[in-house]
Amino acid sequence: MAIPSFEIAGPDVAAASAARARQARLTKPAGSLARLEEVAMRIAAWQGSAKPSARPAAAVLFAADHPVTVHGVSAYPPAVTRAMVNNFANGGAAASVLTSVQGLPLHVVDVGVSGDPGAVASSVFRDPVAGDPAGDVRIEDAMSPETYERALAAGVAAIKRLDPDVRIVMLGEMGIGNTTVAAAVAAALLGGEPGLYVGAGTGVAGDALENKRRVVTDAVARLKGERAVHEILRRVGGRDVVALVGAILAALERRALVLVDGFIVSVAALAAVRLVPAARDGLLFGHRSAEHAHGRVLEAMNAEPLLSLGLRLGEASGALTAYPLLELACALHNQMATFESAGVPDREG
Numbered sequence: 473m474a475i476p477s478f479e480i481a482g483p484d485v486a487a488a489s490a491a492r493a494r495q496a497r498l499t500k501p502a503g504s505l506a507r508l509e510e511v512a513m514r515i516a517a518w519q520g521s522a523k524p525s526a527r528p529a530a531a532v533l534f535a536a537d538h539p540v541t542v543h544g545v546s547a548y549p550p551a552v553t554r555a556m557v558n559n560f561a562n563g564g565a566a567a568s569v570l571t572s573v574q575g576l577p578l579h580v581v582d583v584g585v586s587g588d589p590g591a592v593a594s595s596v597f598r599d600p601v602a603g604d605p606a607g608d609v610r611i612e613d614a615m616s617p618e619t620y621e622r623a624l625a626a627g628v629a630a631i632k633r634l635d636p637d638v639r640i641v642m643l644g645e646m647g648i649g650n651t652t653v654a655a656a657v658a659a660a661l662l663g664g665e666p667g668l669y670v671g672a673g674t675g676v677a678g679d680a681l682e683n684k685r686r687v688v689t690d691a692v693a694r695l696k697g698e699r700a701v702h703e704i705l706r707r708v709g710g711r712d713v714v715a716l717v718g719a720i721l722a723a724l725e726r727r728a729l730v731l732v733d734g735f736i737v738s739v740a741a742l743a744a745v746r747l748v749p750a751a752r753d754g755l756l757f758g759h760r761s762a763e764h765a766h767g768r769v770l771e772a773m774n775a776e777p778l779l780s781l782g783l784r785l786g787e788a789s790g791a792l793t794a795y796p797l798l799e800l801a802c803a804l805h806n807q808m809a810t811f812e813s814a815g816v817p818d819r820e821g
Contacts, residue, residue: 535556758790
């Protein structure tokens with residue numbers, strides 16, 4: 473496969489040092505703003521500026537269907553994916569509301585949604601890879617090598633379409649069946665019993681959940697121990713997950729920090745970090761999802777999310793909910809007075 477390479481530099485050491493020095497002089501006890509201080513300094517180091525900014529920011533969602541749904545892995549029919557893409561375009565989805573309230577753009581990229589797209593709204597971009605065939609991961613590879621390359625490129629292209637000044641990118645997904653393929657990718661990357669990576673997704677339980685575990689176990693067994701990240705993604709992933717990997721790496725390459733959403737985006741982030749280890753420094757994690765395997769994926773990246781609200785919706789809703797914390801962290805870092813400027817005595821000694 474002709475896979476693009478990504479050149480991602482590490483944090484800016486000088487900017488990180490300057491941000492730490494400023495934090496040390498703000499009118500508060502050292503460390504008293506805890507994670508908010510850490511977030512501000514992480515953003516500063518990634519942006520190469522002692523005074524970080526959380527704006528401009530944008531949310532990008534990738535949507536695709538998954539043939540594995542024929543095995544009853546979801547509580548909802550595949551037609552919901554197309555209906556939800558329309559819902560995003562009409563402003564009725566959770567991600568639509570969260571972006572609207574915060575004055576953020578929402579970009580939806582169709583990378584494989586079945587059915588007639590009709591008159592595509594201006595906020596929805598149908599990538600050419602959407603017309604490629606997809607495989608049922610339980611019994612066959614998800615993508616041909618050519619489709620895999622095109623799905624990865626779709627993620628890169630989505631980032632290139634953003635305003636070049638965007639500082640923070642929030643990524644999400646929509647696709648009935650995508651927790652199934654994400655669980656298969658996570659199990660293949662991390663090892664262990666595949667069924668243990670399977671959660672309720674859209675709300676399956678009982679026999680349906682056991683069936684979903686069997687489907688994921690069968691998908692991973694087809695890999696026969698494959699360890700190459702690109703091959704794992706190609707064979708048991710989905711076009712939405714692969715596009716997320718491309719988008720994560722492309723955003724980080726242009727020095728936009730990525731605020732990671734829940735289980736599915738975190739699996740894509742794990743794959744991205746396995747491909748380019750330097751990517752880890754440009755990731756912040758918005759929330760801990762109710763999908764139980766999300767914790768294991770987070771631990772593999774030594775990630776501590778900002779929020780834990782029991783969310784399991786996807787579509788970047790957790791990242792968008794956490795985003796105001798980034799704005800507050802930057803505002804506190806940039807706008808608080810220093811001991812010197814406020815004439816406040818510092819602690820003795």
